[in-house]
Amino acid sequence: MPAISGEQVALVRCNRYEPGEVRSALEEIFAFHGGIEAVVGSGKKVLLKPNLLSAVAPSKTVTTNPLIVKVVAEMIQEAGGKVFIGDSPGHDNQEKAHRICGLQEVIEATGAEPLYFSDPVYKQVEGYRLWEIPLAPELSRVDLVINLAKLKTHSFTGMTAAVKNVYGCVPGKHKARFHFEHPLPKDFSRLLLDVYYAVRPAFSIIDAVVAMEGAGPRNGRPRQVGLLMGGMNALALDVVAASVLGFQPEQVTTNAEARKLRLEGSDLESIIIKGKELEEVRLAGFDLGPVSKGRIGRLLALLPFARIRDFMTARRPYPRINPDLCSGCGVCQQSCPARAIEFCGSIPDIDYHGCIRCYCCQEFCGQGAVELSGSRSGN
Numbered sequence: 001m002p003a004i005s006g007e008q009v010a011l012v013r014c015n016r017y018e019p020g021e022v023r024s025a026l027e028e029i030f031a032f033h034g035g036i037e038a039v040v041g042s043g044k045k046v047l048l049k050p051n052l053l054s055a056v057a058p059s060k061t062v063t064t065n066p067l068i069v070k071v072v073a074e075m076i077q078e079a080g081g082k083v084f085i086g087d088s089p090g091h092d093n094q095e096k097a098h099r100i101c102g103l104q105e106v107i108e109a110t111g112a113e114p115l116y117f118s119d120p121v122y123k124q125v126e127g128y129r130l131w132e133i134p135l136a137p138e139l140s141r142v143d144l145v146i147n148l149a150k151l152k153t154h155s156f157t158g159m160t161a162a163v164k165n166v167y168g169c170v171p172g173k174h175k176a177r178f179h180f181e182h183p184l185p186k187d188f189s190r191l192l193l194d195v196y197y198a199v200r201p202a203f204s205i206i207d208a209v210v211a212m213e214g215a216g217p218r219n220g221r222p223r224q225v226g227l228l229m230g231g232m233n234a235l236a237l238d239v240v241a242a243s244v245l246g247f248q249p250e251q252v253t254t255n256a257e258a259r260k261l262r263l264e265g266s267d268l269e270s271i272i273i274k275g276k277e278l279e280e281v282r283l284a285g286f287d288l289g290p291v292s293k294g295r296i297g298r299l300l301a302l303l304p305f306a307r308i309r310d311f312m313t314a315r316r317p318y319p320r321i322n323p324d325l326c327s328g329c330g331v332c333q334q335s336c337p338a339r340a341i342e343f344c345g346s347i348p349d350i351d352y353h354g355c356i357r358c359y360c361c362q363e364f365c366g367q368g369a370v371e372l373s374g375s376r377s378g379n
């Protein structure tokens with residue numbers, strides 16, 4: 001599958017979700033790429049694809065801040081484009097997610113049309129893991145996609161940003177199926193790259209005004225970063241974003257696989273950074289999360305031999321239910337692709353023989369009750 005060219009990334013300061021400040025930062029990002037007119041073109045139908053993981057309030061930093069979506073929508077409309085907004089949440093229904101994540105207000109204020117993703121159509125590809133990809137049929141209604149990602153830690157891949165955000169174009173249950181069929185991070189990461197290249201967003205923006213650190217992508221803590229980032233190559237954006245947070249770029253498994261495949265945008269040294277210097281904005285003390293932090297996680301990225309790195313990556317922590325936090329809602333059981341969660345009472349029980357350590361349970365537990373630890377007993 002041919003890579004996406006363009007290895008330029010813009011890093012622009014934006015310290016608050018304030019309309020004027022967001023607009024000015026986004027204008028600067030697009031100006032580095034010839035202006036929004038060069039990206040969108042008059043009369044084009046454009047899908048804005050935010051991160052809509054779950055129906056949670058914007059203050060939780062789980063989803064793309066609605067102000068970013070609103071300002072990009074307005075800019076596209078001013079450039080003569082027609083705006084659509086859509087994503088497939090991991091668990092909640094899309095309408096509810098729009099309402100709670102603040103997107104319904106954006107839809108009403110801008111007149112953008114919501115696209116509710118339905119049963120997929122299969123796109124044939126020559127991918128690194130897949131030969132056909134179930135994609136939302138609504139993608140065929142638009143001329144191009146603009147990818148509006150949120151910067152967060154991720155238990156399975158290390159970090160979620162621009163490349164992983166495109167996975168939301170795979171509707172509902174197929175996302176869980178892929179987790180089950182591709183349980184190793186390196187294989188799943190290649191699959192994510194396949195989906196990214198199949199959708200091929202025309203432009204990607206990462207909302208890192210406030211990012212998420214710790215137990216992302218659902219139960220981490222907000223962390224002020226004060227940046228918006230943008231570029232045509234989502235992979236290059238992710239490599240730079242990882243460096244901003246203090247990862248070695250290859251601690252993020254999609255970056256590592258892309259580097260092995262020598263994809264354009266995967267080598268930090270060859271990326272042209274506009275706006276702020278990387279050294280100027282790199283964070284100190286960002287909590288990289290339960291999988292990536294600690295000595296093993298940091299060493300992983302430095303291991304020279306891919307096979308050793310893959311072996312070490314397979315030795316991932318176990319999910320455990322904290323009964324003090326668990327409400328017994330059952331969302332983890334519904335989201336477990338391996339059907340490894342059962343209820344024998346009010347608290348779920350994990351069958352570790354069946355568990356593939358995909359961490360979907362941790363991702364979708366709204367109580368933060370699924371914790372990751374080095375052993376099944378929690379040590």
Ligand code: SF4
Pocket residue numbers: 321325326327328329330331332333348364365366367368369370
């Ligand atoms: S662990 Fe979380 S998702 Fe599972 S039942 Fe308890 S509260 Fe619900």
Ligand code: SF4
Pocket residue numbers: 319335336337338339340341350354355356357358359360361362
């Ligand atoms: S128990 Fe959790 S980590 Fe294990 S397979 Fe199920 S969802 Fe994935």
